[in-house]
Amino acid sequence: MAPMGPKKGSARNTQSNTGKTSSRGGISKRRGAGPLRVDRDGDLNMDVSTTSASRSDSKRLKNNSTPSGTVTRTSSRNPRPTAKAQQIIQRVINGDTSQISSRRVGRRADTEPLVALKVEGLKASKAASNQGGGVKELLTFIERKAKSTGQITRPIKIRKSQRSGDFVYITASKEDAQEILKVNGFTFAGASLHIIEAPEGFPNRDSTPLSSTALEIKEQLRSVLSTRYDVNTKLLNLSSLGEDPQLNQMGFFRGESSPEKMFRALMAVCDGLFKTPQAKRDAIVSISLAGNNVNDVLQVMSLTETFPDVVNLDLSRNQFGDLKALQKWRHRLRNLQTLLLNENPIEVANPNYKAEMVTWFPKLLNLSGTQVRTPEQIAAAEAAARPTPIPQSGPDFRDINRIGEGFITEFLALYDTDRHNLAAKYYDEHSTFSIAVNTHSPHAPDVPVPTWGAYIRFSRNHMKINHSSPRQQRLLTGLNQIQHVWRQLPPTQHPNLTTQLDKYLVDCHPIHGLADPAGRNPLGVDGMIITIHGEFDDQEPGTAKTAKRSFSRTFVLGPGAPDRNPIRVVSDLLSVKAFKHLPTQTTINDQQKQQMLSELSRLTGMTPEFSRLCLEGANWHFNQALASFHEKKAQIPPEAFTTV
Amino acid sequence: MANLPSLETQARVASDAAQNFVEHYYQSLNKRQPLAQYYASISPHLTSASVKPDISINGRVVESVSAYEELLNGQGANVHYDIASFDAHPVNPNYGLGCPENLLPAADENEGGGGLGRGKVAKSIKDGDRVSIAIQVSGTVRYGKPSDAPDNDTGTAEAGTTTAAEGAPIETGFNESWLLVPHWEALGRNAARGLRKWVVVSQNFRAF
Numbered sequence: 001m002a003p004m005g006p007k008k009g010s011a012r013n014t015q016s017n018t019g020k021t022s023s024r025g026g027i028s029k030r031r032g033a034g035p036l037r038v039d040r041d042g043d044l045n046m047d048v049s050t051t052s053a054s055r056s057d058s059k060r061l062k063n064n065s066t067p068s069g070t071v072t073r074t075s076s077r078n079p080r081p082t083a084k085a086q087q088i089i090q091r092v093i094n095g096d097t098s099q100i101s102s103r104r105v106g107r108r109a110d111t112e113p114l115v116a117l118k119v120e121g122l123k124a125s126k127a128a129s130n131q132g133g134g135v136k137e138l139l140t141f142i143e144r145k146a147k148s149t150g151q152i153t154r155p156i157k158i159r160k161s162q163r164s165g166d167f168v169y170i171t172a173s174k175e176d177a178q179e180i181l182k183v184n185g186f187t188f189a190g191a192s193l194h195i196i197e198a199p200e201g202f203p204n205r206d207s208t209p210l211s212s213t214a215l216e217i218k219e220q221l222r223s224v225l226s227t228r229y230d231v232n233t234k235l236l237n238l239s240s241l242g243e244d245p246q247l248n249q250m251g252f253f254r255g256e257s258s259p260e261k262m263f264r265a266l267m268a269v270c271d272g273l274f275k276t277p278q279a280k281r282d283a284i285v286s287i288s289l290a291g292n293n294v295n296d297v298l299q300v301m302s303l304t305e306t307f308p309d310v311v312n313l314d315l316s317r318n319q320f321g322d323l324k325a326l327q328k329w330r331h332r333l334r335n336l337q338t339l340l341l342n343e344n345p346i347e348v349a350n351p352n353y354k355a356e357m358v359t360w361f362p363k364l365l366n367l368s369g370t371q372v373r374t375p376e377q378i379a380a381a382e383a384a385a386r387p388t389p390i391p392q393s394g395p396d397f398r399d400i401n402r403i404g405e406g407f408i409t410e411f412l413a414l415y416d417t418d419r420h421n422l423a424a425k426y427y428d429e430h431s432t433f434s435i436a437v438n439t440h441s442p443h444a445p446d447v448p449v450p451t452w453g454a455y456i457r458f459s460r461n462h463m464k465i466n467h468s469s470p471r472q473q474r475l476l477t478g479l480n481q482i483q484h485v486w487r488q489l490p491p492t493q494h495p496n497l498t499t500q501l502d503k504y505l506v507d508c509h510p511i512h513g514l515a516d517p518a519g520r521n522p523l524g525v526d527g528m529i530i531t532i533h534g535e536f537d538d539q540e541p542g543t544a545k546t547a548k549r550s551f552s553r554t555f556v557l558g559p560g561a562p563d564r565n566p567i568r569v570v571s572d573l574l575s576v577k578a579f580k581h582l583p584t585q586t587t588i589n590d591q592q593k594q595q596m597l598s599e600l601s602r603l604t605g606m607t608p609e610f611s612r613l614c615l616e617g618a619n620w621h622f623n624q625a626l627a628s629f630h631e632k633k634a635q636i637p638p639e640a641f642t643t644v
Numbered sequence: 645m646a647n648l649p650s651l652e653t654q655a656r657v658a659s660d661a662a663q664n665f666v667e668h669y670y671q672s673l674n675k676r677q678p679l680a681q682y683y684a685s686i687s688p689h690l691t692s693a694s695v696k697p698d699i700s701i702n703g704r705v706v707e708s709v710s711a712y713e714e715l716l717n718g719q720g721a722n723v724h725y726d727i728a729s730f731d732a733h734p735v736n737p738n739y740g741l742g743c744p745e746n747l748l749p750a751a752d753e754n755e756g757g758g759g760l761g762r763g764k765v766a767k768s769i770k771d772g773d774r775v776s777i778a779i780q781v782s783g784t785v786r787y788g789k790p791s792d793a794p795d796n797d798t799g800t801a802e803a804g805t806t807t808a809a810e811g812a813p814i815e816t817g818f819n820e821s822w823l824l825v826p827h828w829e830a831l832g833r834n835a836a837r838g839l840r841k842w843v844v845v846s847q848n849f850r851a852f
Binding site: 512 | 651652655656659662663666695698700701702703704705715716718719720721722723727728729730731732733734735736737738739740741776778779780782783784785787788814815816817819821823825845846848850851852
C-alpha cells in the first residue's frame with residue numbers, strides 16, 4: 001500500500017505485543033497531546049469525551065487491536081486529525097460487529113473468552129501521580145505478581161485495560177484472570193489493590209450510532225468502491241489505491257494514518273454491502289490489488305476474510321519478495337483459479353515459486369499468466385480424492401433346495417394377513433424375535449419422517465436401550481410372547497415378493513452349528529441365514545394413520561423339532577427405519593435399460609445419448625437419474641435436448 | 645441339557661458380546677485397522693472344523709478377510725461407518741463346532757473334584773461362554789469428509805469457502821447382519837490374552 005513501511009514494523013503480530021512494555025509506550029507519549037486514550041495495543045481508544053463506547057463485548061475489544069500500533073506512536077506530532085480519522089475508520093470497522101466478529105472467529109485470540117476484571121487502588125497509590133497516571137506501572141505490577149505468585153512459567157497477559165473513575169478495568173484470558181485475582185490485596189505503591197471480577201464488562205462509553213462524520217467517511221468509501229467495481233466483469237478493481245484521488249483527499253496516505261486500516265475499512269464496507277456469502281460470491285469474482293506496494297499479505301489480510309471465495313486475484317506490480325510474504329494465504333482462497341504475481345520481486349528472488357504455489361491452491365489454473373493445471377486435472381484430482389462405495393451386486397441367494405425362497409415368500413404374505421398362524425407354523429418355544437427402531441436412517445428429503453409410536457415401546461435398539469433388564473424384557477422368546485407382540489404391531493402391507501422383486505434385496509447362505517432340536521447331534525445341525533431388505537406400508541391402530549417404512553430383517557432358520565414343521569425360525573431380528581428406495585442392482589438387462597432410456601428421454605426431452613449418460617451416472621437408478629437431471633438442468637448444454 | 649445357560653444368561657451374554665463387538669469392530673473399520681482378529685479364520689480350532697467366515701458384501705461373496713480389506717481399501721479414504729441401531733439374539737446356547745478336546749464336557753471327568761456336569765467346562769457352558777450370537781446392525785456410511793469447511797488453521801469465516809453441494813459427503817444407510825461363535829482359543833485355562841471371545845462366521849453387508 002502506498003506509504004508502506006518495512007515489513008517488520010508494519011506487519012506486527014497482534015498477539016505478540018501484549019505484555020511488553022514497549023507496546024504501552026504510546027500511552028505516555030500521547031499524554032501530552034491532550035486527553036487521548038490508548039488501549040494496550042497502542043491504538044487509540046475509540047472515544048474520550050462522550051460517555052459510552054460499548055466495550056462490553058470482548059470480541060469488539062479485540063477488533064480494536066489492529067496490526068498497526070507503531071504508526072500511532074508518532075501521532076503526538078499531529079494528533080487531532082489522525083485521531084479523528086482513526087476513530088472513524090475504527091467505527092466503520094466496528095460498525096457491524098456481528099459480521100466482523102464472525103469473520104474473525106478463526107483467530108485463536110478472538111475465540112478465547114476473555115474475562116473482565118476491575119482493579120481498585122490505583123487512585124490511592126503513589127503511582128497515581130506518575131506520568132501517565134500510573135496505569136502502565138499498575139499493569140506491569142499485576143502481570144509480574146500474578147506470574148510469580150502463581151509460580152507459573154507462562155507469561156500472564158493483560159489484554160486490554162481502561163481506566164474509568166476509581167477503577168482500572170482489565171481483560172485477560174480465563175486462565176490468566178484466575179492468576180490475576182490472586183493479586184487481590186497486594187500492596188501497590190503504598191495502596192492496597194482490590195481486584196474483583198467485573199462480569200458487566202468494561203463500562204459502556206459509546207452506544208451511540210456512527211457519528212455523522214463516520215457515516216460520511218463510510219459513504220465516501222462506498223463511493224470509492226462503486227467507481228472501482230465493474231458489474232459486467234464482476235471485478236473489484238482495487239489497484240493503485242495510493243493514487244486514488246478520493247482516498248488521498250480523505251487523508252489516508254498522509255503520514256500517520258495507516259493504509260492497512262484504510263484497507264480494512266474498505267473491506268468492512270464491502271462486507272456490509274452483501275447480505276449473504278452467496279451474494280458476495282455472485283457479485284465479485286475477480287479482485288485486483290495490482291500496484292499497491294504490498295510486501296506481505298498480512299497487510300491486506302482482510303481481503304481473504306471478506307472475499308474467501310474470490311476466483312481471480314491480481315497481485316501484480318507489488319513488492320512480494322518471497323513465499324513467506326504470501327504464506328498467510330496458503331490455506332485460504334480455496335477457490336482461487338487465477339493468481340497474478342507478475343512484476344513482483346519474487347519472480348527474480350525465487351524463480352521456482354510457481355511450483356510451490358500450485359500446491360497451495362488446489363483449484364489454481366493460471367499462475368502469473370501460465371497455465372498450471374487444466375480443469376480436467378482438477379476434476380480428476382477431486383474424483384480421485386472422493387471415496388467410491390463398494391458396488392452393488394444382485395442378490396446373493398445361496399439357497400438350499402429352495403427352502404429360503406419358499407420361507408420368505410410365505411412369510412411376507414402371511415405376515416400381512418395372518419401373523420398368528422404364521423408364528424404358529426415357524427416359531428416354537430425357543431424362537432426369538434425382537435424389533436429395533438432406527439430413527440436416524442438416511443432417507444430422501446421429500447419423504448416425511450414417520451412417527452414411531454407404535455414401534456418404539458418394543459424397540460430393542462441397543463444403542464438406546466442400554467440396561468440389561470429392558471434388553472431382557474424386549475427380547476421375545478417363544479411362540480406366545482412373539483404372537484402377543486405381533487398382535488400389537490401395526491397391520492402391514494408388504495409388496496408382493498414375486499411380482500415386485502425389485503422392491504426387495506434378499507441375501508441368504510447356509511450356516512452350521514445350530515442347536516439340534518432333536519437333541520441328537522452335539523455338533524449341531526445346519527441351517528441358513530437370510531437377510532431381507534424392503535419396504536411395507538402400515539397403519540397405526542389408534543389413529544389409522546398410514547406410513548411407508550423400510551425394513552431389514554434377519555432370520556436364522558434351522559430344521560424343526562421332530563413332529564413339527566420341518567423348518568423353524570431360530571432367530572428373527574427386525575429393524576425398521578424411514579422409507580428409502582433400495583439401490584437398483586447393476587445387473588439390469590438391456591431391455592430394461594432401453595425402457596429407462598426412452599422413458600427418461602420422454603420426460604426430460606434429452607437425446608438418447610444424454611439420457612444414457614445421465615442414467616449411467618446414476619448407476620441405472622431411474623429416479624436418481626431423473627432427480628439429478630432436475631438438479632443440474634441449468635448446466636446441461638442445449639445440444640443435449642432433442643429439437644422439436 | 646440341564647447344563648445350558650438360562651435364557652436370561654443367554655440374552656445377557658449375547659447383548660454384552662454384541663455391544664463389545666460392535667464398538668470395536670466399527671472402530672477398527674473406521675480407522676482401517678486390520679480386521680482379521682474378528683473373524684473365525686483367526687482360530688485354528690474353528691478352521692480345522694471347516695468353520696470359515698462367510699462374507700457377503702453388497703451381494704458379492706468375498707473369499708477372505710483380506711479380500712474384504714482390499715475391497716475396503718478400494719473405497720478410498722474418508723469412509724465412515726456410523727451405528728444408529730443394533731440388536732442381538734442368542735442362537736445356539738452351546739455351540740460345538742471346533743471345540744477342542746480339553747474343552748469338551750467329557751474333560752470334566754478327568755479333572756479332580758468336579759466330575760461330569762460339575763467341572764469347569766460345565767460352568768463355562770452354564771455361564772454362556774459358548775453361546776453363538778446373531779447381530780443386526782443398522783447405520784450410515786458416509787463417503788467423504790464430514791464437512792466441506794476450509795482447513796481449520798485458517799481464519800476464514802464459518803461461511804465456508806466451498807459451495808455446499810459439490811464435495812459434500814454422500815451418505816447411505818447400511819445394514820449388516822452377523823453370526824458370531826465362541827473363539828475356542830480365547831476360552832479355557834491357558835488362553836492367550838487379548839483374543840476376542842467371539843468371532844465372525846457369517847457377515848451380510850448391504851448399503852442402500
